[in-house]
Amino acid sequence: MENRKLVKDIPEQDLIVPVRAEGRLARALDSDIFYSWRTSPVTVVATFVALSLILLAVFAPLIAPYNPFNPASLNLMDGFTPPASTGAFTDNYFLMGADNQGRDVLSTIMYGSRVSLFVGILATLFAMTLGVSLGLIAGYNGGTIDAVIMRVTDIQLSFPAILIALLIFGIARGLIPANQQESMAVWVLILAIGLSNWAQFARTVRGATMVERQKDYVSAARIMGVHPILILLRHVLPNVLGPVLVIGTISLALAIIEEATLSFLGVGVPPTQPSLGTLIRIGQQFLFSGEWWILFFPAVTLIALALSVNLLGDWLRDALNPKLR
Amino acid sequence: MTKTLLDVRGLSRRFDVSQPWLNRKIEGTGKLYVNAVDDVSFTVKQGETFALVGESGSGKSTIARLIVGLLNPSGGDIVFDGTSLKDGLNGAKARALRRRFQMIFQDPLASLNPRWRVVDIVAEPLRVFERAMSNRDQRLRVGELLTLVGLAPEDGVKFPHQFSGGQRQRIAIARALAANPDFIVCDEPTSALDVSVQAQILNLMKDLQKDFGLTYVFISHNLQVVRHMANDIGVLYLGRLAEVAEAGALFDAPKHPYTRMLLDAVPDIEMTGRRRKQVEGEIPSPIDPPSGCAFHPRCPFANDRCKRDVPKVLAGVACHAVQEGRIS
Amino acid sequence: MTEPLLSVRNLTVEFPTRRGILTAVQDISFDIMPGEVLGVVGESGAGKSMTGSAIMGLIDRPGRIAQGEVILQGRRIDNLPDAEMRKIRGRKIGMIFQDPLTSLNPLYRISEQLIETIRTHLPLSETEARKKAIGLLDDVGIPDASRRIDDYPHQFSGGMRQRVVIALALCAGPDLVIADEPTTALDVSVQAQIIDVMKRLCAENGASIMLVTHDMGVIAETADCVAVMYAGRIAEIGPVRDVIKDAQHPYSSGLMGAIPRLGANLDRLTQIPGSMPRLSAIPRGCAFNPRCPHVMDKCHIDQPQAVQTAPGRRVACWLYPPQDSTGTNAERQTAQ
Numbered sequence: 001m002e003n004r005k006l007v008k009d010i011p012e013q014d015l016i017v018p019v020r021a022e023g024r025l026a027r028a029l030d031s032d033i034f035y036s037w038r039t040s041p042v043t044v045v046a047t048f049v050a051l052s053l054i055l056l057a058v059f060a061p062l063i064a065p066y067n068p069f070n071p072a073s074l075n076l077m078d079g080f081t082p083p084a085s086t087g088a089f090t091d092n093y094f095l096m097g098a099d100n101q102g103r104d105v106l107s108t109i110m111y112g113s114r115v116s117l118f119v120g121i122l123a124t125l126f127a128m129t130l131g132v133s134l135g136l137i138a139g140y141n142g143g144t145i146d147a148v149i150m151r152v153t154d155i156q157l158s159f160p161a162i163l164i165a166l167l168i169f170g171i172a173r174g175l176i177p178a179n180q181q182e183s184m185a186v187w188v189l190i191l192a193i194g195l196s197n198w199a200q201f202a203r204t205v206r207g208a209t210m211v212e213r214q215k216d217y218v219s220a221a222r223i224m225g226v227h228p229i230l231i232l233l234r235h236v237l238p239n240v241l242g243p244v245l246v247i248g249t250i251s252l253a254l255a256i257i258e259e260a261t262l263s264f265l266g267v268g269v270p271p272t273q274p275s276l277g278t279l280i281r282i283g284q285q286f287l288f289s290g291e292w293w294i295l296f297f298p299a300v301t302l303i304a305l306a307l308s309v310n311l312l313g314d315w316l317r318d319a320l321n322p323k324l325r
Numbered sequence: 326m327t328k329t330l331l332d333v334r335g336l337s338r339r340f341d342v343s344q345p346w347l348n349r350k351i352e353g354t355g356k357l358y359v360n361a362v363d364d365v366s367f368t369v370k371q372g373e374t375f376a377l378v379g380e381s382g383s384g385k386s387t388i389a390r391l392i393v394g395l396l397n398p399s400g401g402d403i404v405f406d407g408t409s410l411k412d413g414l415n416g417a418k419a420r421a422l423r424r425r426f427q428m429i430f431q432d433p434l435a436s437l438n439p440r441w442r443v444v445d446i447v448a449e450p451l452r453v454f455e456r457a458m459s460n461r462d463q464r465l466r467v468g469e470l471l472t473l474v475g476l477a478p479e480d481g482v483k484f485p486h487q488f489s490g491g492q493r494q495r496i497a498i499a500r501a502l503a504a505n506p507d508f509i510v511c512d513e514p515t516s517a518l519d520v521s522v523q524a525q526i527l528n529l530m531k532d533l534q535k536d537f538g539l540t541y542v543f544i545s546h547n548l549q550v551v552r553h554m555a556n557d558i559g560v561l562y563l564g565r566l567a568e569v570a571e572a573g574a575l576f577d578a579p580k581h582p583y584t585r586m587l588l589d590a591v592p593d594i595e596m597t598g599r600r601r602k603q604v605e606g607e608i609p610s611p612i613d614p615p616s617g618c619a620f621h622p623r624c625p626f627a628n629d630r631c632k633r634d635v636p637k638v639l640a641g642v643a644c645h646a647v648q649e650g651r652i653s
Numbered sequence: 654m655t656e657p658l659l660s661v662r663n664l665t666v667e668f669p670t671r672r673g674i675l676t677a678v679q680d681i682s683f684d685i686m687p688g689e690v691l692g693v694v695g696e697s698g699a700g701k702s703m704t705g706s707a708i709m710g711l712i713d714r715p716g717r718i719a720q721g722e723v724i725l726q727g728r729r730i731d732n733l734p735d736a737e738m739r740k741i742r743g744r745k746i747g748m749i750f751q752d753p754l755t756s757l758n759p760l761y762r763i764s765e766q767l768i769e770t771i772r773t774h775l776p777l778s779e780t781e782a783r784k785k786a787i788g789l790l791d792d793v794g795i796p797d798a799s800r801r802i803d804d805y806p807h808q809f810s811g812g813m814r815q816r817v818v819i820a821l822a823l824c825a826g827p828d829l830v831i832a833d834e835p836t837t838a839l840d841v842s843v844q845a846q847i848i849d850v851m852k853r854l855c856a857e858n859g860a861s862i863m864l865v866t867h868d869m870g871v872i873a874e875t876a877d878c879v880a881v882m883y884a885g886r887i888a889e890i891g892p893v894r895d896v897i898k899d900a901q902h903p904y905s906s907g908l909m910g911a912i913p914r915l916g917a918n919l920d921r922l923t924q925i926p927g928s929m930p931r932l933s934a935i936p937r938g939c940a941f942n943p944r945c946p947h948v949m950d951k952c953h954i955d956q957p958q959a960v961q962t963a964p965g966r967r968v969a970c971w972l973y974p975p976q977d978s979t980g981t982n983a984e985r986q987t988a989q
Contacts, residue, residue: 015468016461017444017481035671216436217446220500223393224453225423238440380840489928490697519696519867519929524911524922531921546841553913553922576915590841591915592870594897607812607843 046311057113068103078102097293115275120256126194131201139209153199164196208240249313331369335401338362374541379561427501431513433493437485444481450504470499491522563619657684664721675932692876700885710738747822751834753814757806774825789820812843884940891966
């Protein structure tokens with residue numbers, strides 16, 4: 001069928017929709033979200049804390065004073081050097097002191113945050129992908145599929161996440177051959193933490209999807225016969241991402257803590273690539289013998305990281321909530 | 326003689342409003358159904374407007390959704406240009422048919438995806454039905470459509486929230502027209518709009534109908550608007566047709582007591598001194614409708630037969646009192 | 654001449670936002686006489702609901718009354734502390750909103766809410782208050798009131814719920830009832846019943862009504878006077894019959910023409926081009942100038958002031974320029 005000519009007497013170049021008018025950056029800087037960020041001092045501080053910790057972790061190999069995992073740069077005799085002093089046997093300066101093996105605590109924290117963030121972010125992304133997909137399917141289809149997925153989330157949510165992570169970790173340990181366990185440990189950890197966190201995403205996305213599905217822009221697409229998968233990806237998904245981002249940020253903080261807990265319990269990453277949790281576990285042995293810094297600095301870093309990410313999540317939730325605006 | 330484009334025959338739709346399975350088993354309650362639409366028949370002629378009027382719970386929006394295929398009927402049939410839509414649409418034939426009908430919704434904000442730019446919204450039917458169309462041609466077509474409905478091509482780069490209610494409804498109309506449909510179901514298209522904007526949209530819809538020979542099914546609760554738009558009118562009460570008639574006849578000589586009551590309830594804007602007639606009672610819940618003729622508890626002419634038997638639509642009216650000659 | 658019950662003088666309501674101050678209501682003045690029904694009509698964004706909220710002292714922060722006075726029975730009430738204002742709401746001013754559920758608490762029985770409100774404002778015992786509440790429900794047309802008074806709000810239908818709200822608004826015998834879109838959420842066949850009940854009871858109690866609505870039909874049936882609002886200002890105010898039959902402001906006459914009628918089957922409706930401006934983009938001069946068929950150069954520059962064109966009738970439009978030598982000037986002075 002030929003499209004009928006709709007408008008006469010206007011040249012084509014005046015009728016065509018221009019490609020794009022305004023810049024994205026200008027729009028972002030003028031947006032309400034940026035405004036609410038700018039006017040919340042707590043959030044600005046949290047952003048800077050989180051960003052600096054992340055940058056320190058990412059660029060650890062470039063900026064850390066020492067490589068704590070290079071045996072050549074270590075001297076056991078520097079062990080237990082207090083903060084802000086020089087080692088007894090080398091000329092190495094330890095801003096945050098040295099641990100029992102003579103490793104610079106500042107450097108181990110920077111390398112440790114790297115592991116913590118890597119595990120936390122990947123686990124959250126995994127949980128997000130899984131949860132969002134299941135939530136979209138459950139919310140859009142309803143019926144039996146929805147009931148099955150939601151009962152699974154109910155069961156999952158009625159156990160503490162850490163218990164589920166421990167369980168999955170244990171199962172994975174049993175399945176993986178011993179010689180690969182150390183190299184696979186980080187991935188098992190990501191899988192375990194991810195699988196213990198997806199239910200939040202699924203439940204929220206399912207609710208938001210059920211709301212969006214009822215809206216008439218979805219009806220309009222259905223009348224045209226657009227495939228359900230395309231409707232989910234192109235129409236529904238962009239409109240349920242707001243809450244997903246909020247939960248994502250908060251569950252990132254949770255995942256970092258969860259990783260620390262598992263590592264603290266000794267079931268997390270191997271001691272050869274310690275995370276913040278491993279550092280805290282090592283440090284707590286020396287707390288009562290007076291070498292407080294080995295525990296104190298990693299713990300403060302973990303708290304700062306988790307708290308700042310959590311505050312960002314709180315702000316994001318308020319900023320995206322139209323009722324509070 | 327004008328050709329019949331849409332033929333609705335004995336259309337019914339039942340909704341399951343039961344409690345969830347577990348609750349039913351525990352509380353020992355049975356399944357619960359609502360007959361949202363019950364045995365409704367009417368025909369729509371090509372190039373004309375058929376209006377469905379009714380108050381809340383009348384089933385008018387359900388009928389709209391049944392026609393465009395958003396819901397499946399529980400009974401009866403919908404025949405569009407000779408093709409039955411009863412068994413759902415599939416394959417190439419379905420695409421050719423779907424292309425011909427479109428819908429305009431009540432809330433223009435909810436009917437436009439807030440995350441999409443207007444150009445993408447209006448071009449959506451083109452991407453579905455004109456897959457070969459180049460991006461440039463799409464933008465040209467969208468620019469034409471926006472101009473046609475009284476907006477500017479430059480508006481295409483904006484997002485829906487940057488427009489007023491009336492402008493949003495124009496965008497929705499542009500999208501509806503994009504793939505050259507000849508049949509549009511309009512579900513309360515102006516009831517979310519202000520009066521002065523409503524007039525603009527109604528005029529635009531009339532102009533478009535004239536220019537492109539469109540056929541409308543127009544759903545509304547507003548009798549004045551229906552009077553302005555429709556050639557034929559169906560009056561719905563609790564899921565059943567009370568009266569079907571040509572617009573002039575319906576307004577000049579309403580037959581069904583409910584139609585008379587509705588007309589009496591229209592505010593007297595001309596200040597002729599006519600008092601709005603006091604209407605008794607309220608619309609019953611569709612979950613537990615009255616027996617017989619659903620209107621009998623509010624009807625001044627009801628007798629025992631009305632409480633017992635559901636009246637059939639005869640000569641456009643479903644009323645025992647009219648059929649027995651008790652009222653003229 | 655009798656004193657007006659309510660006098661609004663040069664009322665201006667502003668909302669400071671990060672992009673500047675938005676003026677939702679600008680410099681409006683009107684009187685409501687005892688027993689009178691004033692309709693305030695306008696489209697969304699006209700400032701009609703905001704006017705009602707300002708009179709009741711219910712403007713949400715950061716909005717504020719930037720200028721002007723609200724005088725109830727000779728007493729200025731716009732600058733009263735919250736506690737004082739709460740006493741006036743209910744006792745002197747009754748409120749009816751579009752959604753009955755904003756006035757009724759879904760967790761309490763109707764009887765508890767009515768009795769509490771009655772006893773807050775009137776020195777009655779529990780039993781007396783209950784008797785009065787039942788009487789009120791009877792008055793607003795709730796069948797079997799003595800039994801239904803102990804029901805919860807959700808057990809009533811929409812129309813019945815709005816009747817309960819009317820009873821609640823009237824229970825302390827207020828002198829003024831402010832009704833904001835009281836029938837908008839209701840079906841046509843129920844609308845007339847509610848309007849009737851409201852009008853009858855207010856007349857019996859001698860209460861005035863300020864009826865805020867977008868529905869010209871409801872105004873035509875109910876009001877004595879009508880104020881047509883546009884972009885936060887009163888475009889035209891006068892006796893309802895005059896304004897409907899012979900609108901003077903181009904906006905009100907356009908509005909009247911835009912309403913489809915049962916009687917006349919016109920091919921086209923009169924349409925006003927464009928739409929109500931957003932508060933952040935109100936045009937300079939007369940706010941209606943981009944949509945006005947009679948626009949003149951002056952309309953782009955200066956805001957027209959309200960001018961008396963007939964007794965009790967004022968229009969803010971340059972088609973009716975103020976005349977210095979006649980009495981209309983005096984009216985203009987008071988309006989400023």
